[in-house]
Amino acid sequence: MTVDSADRRLRRARRVTLLSLATNVWTTVLLPVVGLAREPDPVRVALGAAALLGFAVAQIAVLHAAVTPWLPVPARRRRHVALAVAALLSVPLLGPVAAGSWPTWAWLGASLVGMAPLLFRPAVAAVAAAGVLAASAAVTGSTGGSMPRALLVTGVVGTGIAALAWVQVWFWDLLVEARQGQAAQARLAAAEERLRFARDVHDLLGHDLTVIALKAELAERLAPVDAARAAGEAAEARRLAGAALTRVRAAVHGYRAVDLAEQAAAVGEVLRSSGVRTTVVPPAGEVPAPVAADLAAVLREAGTNVLRHSRAGWCRIEITREDGAVTLTVRNDGVRDDDGPDRLSGGLRGLADRLAPAGGRVRADAADGVFSLVATVPVSQ
Template sequence: MTVDPVDQRMRRARRVTLLSLATNVWTTVLLPAVGLAREPDPVRVVLGAVALAGFTVAQVAVLHAAVTPWLATAARRRRHLALAVAALLSLPLLGPVAAGAWPTWAWLGASLVGMTPLLFRPAAAAATGAGVLGAAVVVTVASGGPPATALLVTGGVGAGVALLTWVQVWFWDLLVDARQGQAARARLVVAEERLRFARDVHDLLGHDLTVIALKAELAERLAPVDGARAGREAAEARRLAASALTRVRAAVHGYRAVDLAEQAAAVGEVLRSSGVRCTVEPPTGELPAHVAADLAAVLREAGTNVLRHSRAGWCRIEFTRDDGAVTVTVRNDGVRGVGPDGFSGGLRGLADRLAPSGGRVRASAEEGVFSLVATVPVTP
């Protein structure tokens, strides 16, 4: 699965998920440090600290990979392998630390069990967790501790951490799938519009080109025996070609001409596909082409601002017409900061565009709600 790494909402959700996962498993990594503090042998302390540091680095890498779906498979496997190697090396290096006084490796084993949902499917995760539990029991008994301690710490605590980890990863995967669905829906809207235009062009040209081809073929056959009729057929083919060209130009012009209601609906659809509840009150009546073009530019800029510069949960787009002018108002919640930047390139660009026709644009933020209001005279 892939996710656009620059998506702001996904980046925030990713950071929260990573922090939550780290909180779950790092409690069981920090507790082995208690064993290091209680170990009298300095050599064992140094070796244990090295093992714990290596394990922690490998664990961080695996946690990062779990919430980085665009990471290459080979890089992900290398991180998993590094964690396995660090875990195996920790057995002889960290296992004897604070022998009999503190279940040092049992806590590390709990961290490993807690991470199994990040590494394996449920059946393999259960088998791996059982293997880690067995290793914890062996290490605990070999170091003079009771096996019940390993069962409680590695088995009980590890299983609880694993359950929380699985739930968090499950929610993250749901979020990724939902985001991909929204992106696919937006792409589908664009693809449908392209198909519509392609069908229109096909309907316009298909019949005419077929007739032109037949006329040209007939003119070619008649040329040696009836030049006058061949000329008439060639002239008819030319007339049909000119007529077809006129219709195609008209279709392209209509396609390029701005339909403000369609533009507003499209912006609303894009916002809704991005998780924003959007209400659109479309304009009424016909508008001059230059007015529709200017207001369409305002809509595009407003939609971009909602997606990029806010944490909007809702948005309202409304058109009003009075006193020979049309006003579009775009309001959304989730505004960040104290208000719009007066030197914003997008707003300044809109102001420059509307100025020649006597239009104006203003923006404000109040109580977390951002408002963008643009007014364009219907007649210059």
């Protein structure tokens, strides 16, 4: 499973989910520090701090894995094992810290209970939480602490953390599934288009190729006995082949024809999916195919620049036809202090060279935090 690295919204959602999980869980990891501060024995403080640090590092790795669905299974398992080892070592190292005065390990146990939904299925997570609760009771009983307080911290606080963690990861999984659904839908649309094109080509060529094959076979048989008729059949086969080639070229040209309004709508959807508020104003009428093809290239370049080179919050794409020319205007607020036409001069020169044979021109400017790209191509009246 992969997540498109260009999907900035999903990356931001992932970071927010990870931060939310960490904030939710780390509260119970920080509270054992109170026990370290109350412990008079420096050796126990050192051992407890080492155990707590190891547990925190392993916990960070597991939280990261929870929002990284493309992480390989072996790597995920290694992180889970590391957390289990850190948790086991924390019992003898952190359990005796501030014995009787602060439920040090009970808070760590609450963190483990809160992590259970991220590690196991619901039934197994419930069993694991019961085991952690039993361990908290055992540590508290052996160190002379308050049993009700320890069980309240580990059980009740841990359950609350577990519920919040499960909801957060559930929302994240929904986002990933939605993104995968969009990608699958795009692949399906492309596959359907290829199948449609294949069917059209088959329909165009199937009959003609069958007739051509029959004509060629007939010409081959007639050649020894009736050369004139064989030549006629061969000529007819050649004519059919030429007609079939013409139809195929016409069909391919139809597939390659550019609809500028559709191109603008598609670029608008891409920008919106990247978090840019986009307004698209399509042309009022038909745009000649050559002009549409030239301006579509400018539009794609402009859309790429908005995504790659700016921090745009909004973008406006407008196509107008007046005074014997079609004008494409792309404006966005993503310009930075050092932005300007020079930064994109290489791309602009390439677009200008493309439009030059048709008499078109391209200009760009940046003012008041807004970058504008304007391309104009004349059309015959």
